[in-house]
Amino acid sequence: MALQPQRTVAELKELRALTGNEAGAQRVAWTDTWLEARAWLRTKLDDLPVETHMDAAGNVWSTLEGASERALLIGGHLDSVPNGGWLDGCLNVLAGLEVLRHLCDTYGGRPPVTVRLVDWADEEGARFGRSLLGSSACCGTLNPDDERGRTDKDGVALPDALRRCGVELDRMHEAGTELQNAAAYLELHIEQGPVLLDLDKPLGAVLGTFGVERHAVTFHGQAAHSGSTPMERRKDAFLAAAKMSPESYAIAARRGGVCTIGSCTTKPGIVTSVVEECRITLDQRHLDADALAMMLADAKGASERFAAEGRVTVNWDRLWRIDPILFDGALIDLCDEAIREVCGTSHRLPSGPLHDAAEVARAGVPTVMMFVQSLHGISHNKIEDTQEEHLELAVAALAKLADKVVARLGAQG
Template identity: 35%
Template sequence: MTTTATTTATGRAATAAARVMARADELGAISARPDALERTHLTPEHRRAADLVGAWMGEAGLAVHEDAAGNLCGRLEGARPGLPAVLLGSHVDTVPDAGRYDGMLGVLLAIEVARGVRPGELPFALEVVAFSDEEGTRFGSALSGSRALAGSWVEDWWGFTDSDGVTMADAFAAYGLDPSRVGEAAREPGSLVAYLEAHIEQGPFLEEADLPLAVVSSIAGARRFALTMTGRAGHAGGTPYERRRDALVGAAELVVEVERIGRSSGVVATVGRLQAFPGGVNVVPGVVELSLDLRAADDAARDAAWVRIEAAAERIAAARSLRFGATETYRADAVACAPWLRDAVRAGIDAAGAPEPLALWSRAGHDAMVVAGVAPVGMLFVRNGNGGVSHSPDEIVAEADVAVALDAFAATVAELAHRFESDDAARVASDEDRTPEDRT
């Protein structure tokens, strides 16, 4: 991207930011519910949103197509047709009762960056993707859109059902997709130079620092467990304390220990669900089921926290004559953003005239963590106001922050173009210094 293109992008940022905000409102109105935003994978609402985003991609000069997994893709060729692409994007599906910016802001910013690029201007192709299913709300298939693109589709998903009993395979067919062709969504090795994702922070740190943008260092390594404490149910009035094997008291003690370990280790440790059985108000609980979600900037810290939690649970169970059990239900290893892309994002933020950014690790999962299987990834965080709340209608971003983010995102692409042009020049110079015999 030339200096002129970058200057143009900077000059149009306010207008573009207003357009992004208005379009986020348009997408936010496409919902399966009249009282809240809910737009899930392969639904009529998904189709309406995809059609709208596709029209915006086309208006920005991109050649648009829908891939075999329902991801919407737009492409702008580089200096010559068929070059590997820098891919920009995020997702358009939502959780129930969602906000208007999670995922959608990244897609809209990517479209605006593409709008400011002339065909043939870059030393690589520029692509925009709107992933179809990041949240996994409908089928429990989180990140399935990006997994299809990365060639890591999970075959077991075809049998997963939604709340109405519809399988994912049937939903694909109803949407106009052929389940047998989902493999065609996978990108060829070497076809992507890098993936860049802009996303709201989904946390309070930028707001607390009064900064609009951050460079993402890594995406959390997460593990989830289904835990049980098993004791013996008994009559609340008739069972003396010294004879109780109260599973709920043991579980409650474990919940407090989970928080203590999380705080002391810097790992995010959460018990989000706890259910006691048989559940009578006058019955000592015999079994308690609870969930555990562990997230950390790196896998070693996450795994060390689990070792401590498991040891604490066994100790509590032994002291109270209980039995502890654990089953791992989910694992996603941490993904580090490529250092050279982190540098490019930081340079883009600096070129946009924004203050020195924070470096933050993402405590939430993102499509980038899957795309990392086929390309280096980088991420830009945008300040999430209102205390950093997300997955909520209270989600909010400021238009001024969107304008700065747009400038920074465009400048990041320009920085990558400059680096690629410099690398090509260096390779040519090196080649010219060699003898014809050396080149063979």
């Protein structure tokens, strides 16, 4: 059973046909289509001498027992966003499956260390708005009380949807035992952006994931008649908020990060009234914690300046934050080396999106990610795509990286 990267491409297409439609992938976590995808994966695992089970958080683990209990983990997620692409998440799992086959064959079914493939539950958070659900439970950062009240668009409660799939919210933390012998974690993913595309490089080694500061910024002015109120007398909350858009971009450019104003709502929200209240959401990201803190301070200072100019007030409410997560330096070097051996060139880059790998790294497990080029630089969209040649290179490079890590861990005893 020699490594067959083309088999991974064929299986990706098979999964697309099974769980997608003309609008894209439909493997939303905790739905029947997602369960169907997982059942399909189990049929592929039946040909290997692995033990497969679902943990208390809904993550599915397939374990190839080795001479040592120390474990190399290879992970990904089968779930998708609605109308998503054919590669996001599932490439990680199916490439990992092929590497599992390769290691099983290479070592006659018993490698020097244990190798485990994990399909994380609900990485996307598409149905209930809570990303990295299964991995955060396993890695100890999930607080059930923070999630208990979540409902989907149809009013279904998160605990009820979990229970239907055999998961109890208040027991999800028990999945943490799965990391007891974890010695390294590898994850392959499409880049979801244009960096590798613009550099004309198939693969890259990922340095870590951006830290995120996400806030609601609300400007408070005064409602007034849009016809009778002179321009110089207005206290227009929207005018102050609108100035934040170009300023936020300038801050991101100056500090070397990225930012997005993703929503804007106004009150009273009618054409005949000056805006009394304007709420925007600001997402700021950077790989360096100090630079991210300066981006936030710059934005807060700008908002207060614009508020004063417009004779309005402003307040900030934090929606969410996470520190930058840097991956393991030795594994980054091995990843870069494996990529160069397979395709002759590599590039080191950060990840703007979060991934399950970030949670695993936060739990103290040495971690690295590998990116493969995304055509169009687009993901979470049915046009998401990667050249098949690059997909095959990615599988080969992931296998090469796994070989290196197994050898290193085996030598450590």
